[in-house]
Amino acid sequence: MAVGLTLIFGVMRVVNFAHGDMMVWGMYLAWLLATRAGVDPYVGFVACAAVLFVLGVVIQRVLVDRIVDAPHEMQILLMLGVALVLENAALVAFGPDPQRVRSPLRAATIWIGPIFVDVARLVTFALAMALTLALYLFLTRTDLGRTMRAAADNAYGALVIGTDVRRVYAVAFGIGAACVGAAGALVSPILPFQPAGGLSLSVASFNIVIIGGMGSLPGAFLGGLLVSVAESMGAVFLSPSMKELVSFSLLILILLFRPAGLFGRSAT
């Protein structure tokens, strides 16, 4: 999901506070598909991604487009508004109780050498890797992907050479949202979720993105690894409820000493 955020931020320099809430919606969509239509989340994630792509494009076209040039604060507030609406719409629609999607893969476990792994986690991990790789290839190898990176580097320059920057923005926001939706659907069999989780998911993904470096795709990926390793170490050495403390402290340190992140190119 950090990959989605870094795409949105990288291309448009718009901060998306609604990120975690979009992910929660992805989870609930997967849950709806699984309970109402009997679709396994590992298949249904494609549909979730599609729905969130549309949602992302709509949010971009209707809301963000109007204020892309406004001060950063305004964008933060706007996305905070979107986040509040999404989160509480989920609360109204699905209730406050944590949910979990049952996938037949969840029960299955296999031994890889001496390690005991459950298949659901393995499939989630593999699909997430595949998605990241696909996104990376899309950004570096296709025309549209290259245009996006161009618009990210220099929106004015891209405009001069005839790029429809607004359309690129909309697609980037859509793809970012779609990544989040897919990620949400993919982790829905593993993690229990509830509407109130959105904001903390957003913060967690900011964490990953900042630590990895804003706008850098491999950075986001490595940041994700780093944060989860640091959190598990914190859980082992301190106590499980303190693990968030580790990632927030890490965030503060990185913000102060390396604000562009470990792999980012330039600050602010």
Added chain:
Amino acid sequence: MRWVAAAALIVLLLLPAVLNSYAVTVFIFIFFYAFLGQAWNIVGGYAGQLSAGHAAFVGIGAYASALLSVQAGLTPWIGMLVGGVLSAALGTVVGYLGFRFGLRGFYFVLLTVAFAEVCRIVALNTDAVGGALGYYITFTGNPRQFQFQDNRAYYYIALGLMLAATAVVAAIERRRFGAYLIAIREDESACEALGVDTFRYKMLAMVVSSFLTGVGGTFYAFYLFSLQPNAVFGIPLSVEIVIRPIVGGAGTVLGPILGSFILSPLAEASRVYFGQGGWSGAHLIAYGLLLIAVVLFLPQGAYPALRRLWAKAAPLR
């Protein structure tokens, strides 16, 4: 304008005589959130440093005075100041780090959120302050312990807090300090180039703001009598603090008050009408929509817009 303000003040002073207890409660929340919004306004509105972690200051102030009162018997009337000073100390740390390392915009927002979250997690995991169960104050009804049988006492205290913070903001605005803050918000680099010590003034704004917010924490603790880390340090409280000045008009003296008079009743009404049957999130949906609408259509908030309308309606007066 002066007459309007005086009339409004007299009405507010007399209101508890005619209101029922529930309406008094609604007004207490209007005043209290206007007070917190006003405190935020100094650093967020005037200086333009968007702090999204002001709940941390409420929490520090609340826990400090509650602990001092219950454990050491110190009256919260003094504990209030201790809480304010401790909050100001945290504000100094956050401000120093944020401003010294030159974090602007989104990075500063993240820093403040991260500090508030660290406070929340520490409070959740410290058993001495009640941990995840929260900290409770036994009600004795003793005014010296900031406890009152009569709701109206809280009404006047909250009103007093709001007026005091408004007076502070008005005084800041009139002085050179206020002009510096606005200049920093509008163009920090230009301001620096003209020789203004922007770091110093941003720090000062942060300290004043966090001190006031910490004082508010005492009111929170001794009005609600229970402190939950997730509620008192949480992001939702920070949102409540930020949204009122934004809607009312950040960087204006009356904006936070106007915003609170718009939003607090709105929140209360939607809680009453939609509170049942799983609609508990309705008032936050309304907040979200309002926030989006304000950003898109009234980026300066309601107060400046009202002023323009007023000026149009009575051009020569």
